[in-house]
Amino acid sequence: MHELSLAQNIIETVKQNVTADELTKVREVIVEVGAFSGVVADSLKFSFEAITSGTELNDAVMTIVDIPFCLKCNDCGNETSTEIPMLLCSICGSSNTQILSGDELRVKELKIAEE
Amino acid sequence: MEIIKIERKVLAKNDAIASEIRGKFEENGVFAINMVSSPGSGKTSLVEKIIEYFSGRVNISVIEGDVQTDLDAQRVSAYNVPVVQIITNGGCHLEANLVNDSLKNLDLVQTDLLIIENVGNLVCPAGYDLGEDMKVVVISVTEGDDKPLKYPKMFINSKVLVINKIDLLPYVNCNIEQLKQNALKINPALQVFEVSCTSGEGVGKFCDFLESSI
Ligand SMILES: Nc1nc2c(ncn2[C@@H]2O[C@H](COP(=O)(O)OP(=O)(O)O)[C@@H](O)[C@H]2O)c(=O)[nH]1
Numbered sequence: 001m002h003e004l005s006l007a008q009n010i011i012e013t014v015k016q017n018v019t020a021d022e023l024t025k026v027r028e029v030i031v032e033v034g035a036f037s038g039v040v041a042d043s044l045k046f047s048f049e050a051i052t053s054g055t056e057l058n059d060a061v062m063t064i065v066d067i068p069f070c071l072k073c074n075d076c077g078n079e080t081s082t083e084i085p086m087l088l089c090s091i092c093g094s095s096n097t098q099i100l101s102g103d104e105l106r107v108k109e110l111k112i113a114e115e
Numbered sequence: 116m117e118i119i120k121i122e123r124k125v126l127a128k129n130d131a132i133a134s135e136i137r138g139k140f141e142e143n144g145v146f147a148i149n150m151v152s153s154p155g156s157g158k159t160s161l162v163e164k165i166i167e168y169f170s171g172r173v174n175i176s177v178i179e180g181d182v183q184t185d186l187d188a189q190r191v192s193a194y195n196v197p198v199v200q201i202i203t204n205g206g207c208h209l210e211a212n213l214v215n216d217s218l219k220n221l222d223l224v225q226t227d228l229l230i231i232e233n234v235g236n237l238v239c240p241a242g243y244d245l246g247e248d249m250k251v252v253v254i255s256v257t258e259g260d261d262k263p264l265k266y267p268k269m270f271i272n273s274k275v276l277v278i279n280k281i282d283l284l285p286y287v288n289c290n291i292e293q294l295k296q297n298a299l300k301i302n303p304a305l306q307v308f309e310v311s312c313t314s315g316e317g318v319g320k321f322c323d324f325l326e327s328s329i
Pocket residue numbers: 152153154155156157158159160161235279280281282283310311312313314
């Protein structure tokens with residue numbers, strides 16, 4: 001798995017979005033992880049902690065927001081969430097469907113401590 | 116606390132490089148496939164079969180991705196096609212920047228079909244766009260019919276499923292109908308081909324499909 005390199009990507013994104021002064025005040029990094037993003041949330045958190053420890057981001061914790069898999073069927077109109085993500089509608093069997101959520105892997109927001 | 120909204124994909128940088136690569140492919144009339152599978156499903160064997168099938172008719176270049184060794188590039192270069200080996204040194208998948216760098220060593224103008232053989236892994240390569248026109252997932256009948264259910268993301272993100280080693284069907288406990296059914300439940304739009312790289316069965320049909328996409 002490659003959670004370590006994903007954590008490095010996330011840190012880079014954080015650095016691009018705050019000033020040098022704000023960097024040490026980042027307290028929380030909120031990351032959305034979809035059910036079939038292929039990412040192991042615990043391992044991502046672990047990697048983030050390991051590589052930020054002792055750096056300017058030492059006091060930042062990563063919070064993972066789990067996003068469930070959700071499929072919308074364009075034929076029967078149902079929105080379903082199966083444990084295994086499948087694009088075939090589990091209600092009417094139609095293949096005319098669209099994924100509403102579940103493949104996210106996104107840095108959502110940062111929380112910065114105020115003076 | 117102050118909140119700073121970011122809303123940025125973690126792989127945004129990879130995706131940006133992939134778009135750049137896609138532009139190069141379009142500009143040079145290159146059709147590119149990203150071949151993914153578990154280790155040993157027969158990706159390199161299929162690359163060899165495709166080269167044999169198109170020999171002289173379609174200009175093929177190959178990018179080989181492996182964790183270690185250039186053994187696959189050696190196998191492919193025996194067929195006298197341009198091949199570049201990417202060694203990831205432990206990396207479990209190819210990323211767009213590695214592919215972009217390796218393009219310097221290929222002549223895209225002289226390439227009709229570029230085959231990128233990814234690192235053997237059914238999980239990680241699924242999330243990384245390499246600028247390809249389509250992902251082709253290869254699975255062999257010895258892996259069992261439940262794999263699409265266990266690695267759904269790879270099957271969702273692929274356009275084509277090649278079921279390889281059908282010559283072994285009499286000897287293994289794999290229900291190929293069940294395998295196809297599972298794959299099509301995950302992704303009903305998958306184009307499915309059944310082949311044997313050993314006997315050559317089905318290879319022509321798959322290659323004809325590729326040719327019609329080029
Ligand atoms: N019986 C049989 N063996 C195959 C077939 N295709 C590949 N193999 C064998 O499977 C092994 C792995 O193949 P390879 O192409 O190296 O797989 P890769 O790791 O996905 O690139 C090799 O020993 C091949 O000879 C096939 O259709 N039938």
